Amino acid sequence: MMEWIEFSTSSTNSVCILKNNIVSVNSIDPEFLGLHKSSLHDIQIKTKQNAIESFVGVLNNTANQSMIETTALNAAGGLLVGNIVTSFEEGVELALNTIHEGKAMNLLEKFVANTGDIEKLKEIADG
Secondary structure, three states: OEOOOOOOOOOOEEEEEEEOOEEEEEEEOOOOOOOOOOOHHHHOOOOHHHHHHHHHHHHOOOOOHHHHHHHHHHHHHHHHHOOOOOOHHHHHHHHHHHHHOOHHHHHHHHHHHHHOOHHHHHHHHHO
């Protein structure tokens, strides 16, 4: 089991992992995982509208690199906890590929088409 608030690409992260009743403490260096070091300014959200646009921008691969990579790093943690991947490296690779190949946005579009207003999503995605 692993619990976290949020990983950041702006610094090395500490994480405690409980597996087979053994707790290990690890450092997760985003640069070691092939990610770029970011500043908090690069990922800062200031308004509700900015949050919505950034969320969609990450999923459609138009957000800035820092937002995309921070999302991928956090997704890697979730993929690791869910036993979908066996390492942060594998999780980051899967998350980035999912975003870059358009699969993340495709899934959001399907979700919104079935539960919400797809035209609103298209307005946000098209800027």
